[in-house]
Amino acid sequence: MxxxxxxxxxxxxxIAPRPLINCNRCGFVKAYRCSEKFRVNANGKRIDAWLIYRCVDCDNSWNFGIFERCNRRDIAPALLAALESNDPALVRSHAFDIVALRNQVGRVEEFxxxxxxxxxxxxxxxxxxxxxxxxxxxxxxxxxxxxxxxxxxxxxxxxxxxxxxxxxxxxxxxxxxxxxxxxxxxxxxxxxxxxxxxxxxxxxxxxx
Known part of the structure; x- marks a missing residue:
């Protein structure tokens, strides 16, 4: 038996996937790495949020859109606090969202x-x-x-x-x-x- x-x-x-983007500094398509930092911009009651990426060679930045012109009252306070504090778990969930990355840039390098x-x-x-x-x-x-x-x-x-x-x-x-x-x-x-x-x-x- x-x-x-x-x-x-x-x-x-x-290793998080890396979007392949035409870097305007390098002049070529380059891989961009996740910086593990969000950028949050408030304009009155509207909020934009991005996950910041950097070119692996020249450190040029690219913003991966999370929210665009979103009403503040539609964002849970805990989520907004996580964005503003660069919460590692939230960073990871977006950095590994390869479908969303592909929708924004097309080509993505996977590991x-x-x-x-x-x-x-x-x-x-x-x-x-x-x-x-x-x-x-x-x-x-x-x-x-x-x-x-x-x-x-x-x-x-x-x-x-x-x-x-x-x-x-x-x-x-x-x-x-x-x-x-x-x-x-x-x-x-x-x-x-x-x-x-x-x-x-x-x-x-x-x-x-």
Whole structure:
């Protein structure tokens, strides 16, 4: 009878996406990094707010619009205070909003780097022969699933695909094709390691 270790992984991207903008100082399209600072401008009862970006080479600024001509009474006081204090959580939520960035500039540079927090939610490591992973995303990432699994489990991507071919690896949703796609919120991965000589090492890596 197989013994399964159930682990929840929470994946958080490390580097915010960078909009690619025609820098009027450099004279070329350049990547702009998030400065982690907001700019808030009040004109009577109207408020504008931007997240400030800087050219990676010359430090020229670009403003990522958050609010434009918004009535002060329509903005929660706590949100306005967070903008004015450059609240890190609020900065992060906007800096990683790649859809909004693309809507404003079109081209965006993405980074696959991510931190993975691991929590055992069932079973025990000792003697486990099956690994059940549940994936959660703090913020959507561009990291491919096969790269994530290979990095965190200490095995090659080719071996992951071989496990799939032997029907020892199952993924929901999307099945095996999910290996080549970005990690999805709520994805589940089951790996049967009973016949793998290094299963203890893999199981240990999976549980952190």
């Amino acid at each position: 197989s013994s399964a270790l159930r682990v929840h992984w929470t994946i958080a991207p490390e 696959p780097d991510a931190v993975v927090r691991k929590q055992v939610i069932g079973g025990i490591k000792q003697g486990a022969t099956v690994l059940d992973l549940r994936l959660g995303l703090e913020i959507p990432v561009s990291l491919r699933l096969d790269r994530l699994l290979a990095n965190e489990l200490g095995i090659s991507r080719s071996r992951l695909h071989a496990l799939d071919e032997r029907r020892l690896l199952t993924i929901e949703p999307d099945g095996a094709k999910a290996l080549r796609k970005p990690v999805r919120e709520g994805a589940t991965i089951r790996i049967d390691l009973a016949s793998e000589p290094d299963r203890r090492t893999i199981i240990s890596a999976a549980g952190g």
